[in-house]
Amino acid sequence: MPQPKTCFVTVEGLSIKVIFSRRKTATIEVRHGEALARVPLRTPAAWLIHFLTQRAGWVREHLAQQQVLLTEHTINPWEARCLPYLGQSLPLQVVAGARASSATLTDEHLVISLGRRSTKVPEQLTNELTKLWLKEQANDYLSERLDYWSAVMKLQPSELKVANFKSSWGQCNSRGRIALNWHLMMAPPEVIDYVVIHELAHLEEMNHSARFWALVHRHCHHVDQSRAFLRERGVWLQWR
Known part of the structure; x- marks a missing residue:
């Protein structure tokens, strides 16, 4: 056998x-x-x-x-009434009985409106709307950071995909496509930049050799701190 x-x-x-x-x-x-x-x-x-x-x-x-x-x-916006967002704690205001379900950012809160016609329990709907909002923010923010560091490092990816990986924050394949996890939106900007730099460096070095890390360290001065931050928050990737 x-x-x-x-x-x-x-x-x-x-x-x-x-x-x-x-x-x-x-x-x-x-x-x-x-x-x-x-x-x-x-x-x-x-x-x-x-x-x-x-x-x-x-x-x-x-x-x-x-x-x-x-x-x-562990992430549970319904219970915590807040959400990690770009390294800060973003307060949530949950409004029940709204005409339609939505998530809207104000100066002080992320307002989660629970549509009165929804058949989902409030906790489930709150968490789903929060995740959807984060994914929408990721499309613009991660694209902007990738464009910025691509110009600085003079390395051009073929494509960006905002992904929902279970066990990684970012990936780069041999065709030059970079994928970044939307969960990164909960991390501080400098940690997001580290992941972007890391994946761009793979366009030149498709490995984790000394040359690869030298390139990463050349553009990122908080590599160790960022890696430690991401290791401690691996549970974020389980929030799906």
């Missing part, structure tokens, strides 16, 4: 997702509250169990740390 490409292994009470692939080394990480191991194809079962057992303590510690971050940074 062929070996599965993915399976779950339980060691010391921990459920760890294991992905088999054409790689030479074994690694383990904790992302978005899930333990994930990547191992070579045809890894012996006994060796795999030993590898995971050795790292069970590390996994448990990092799962606990991420649970704190999940609790601290």
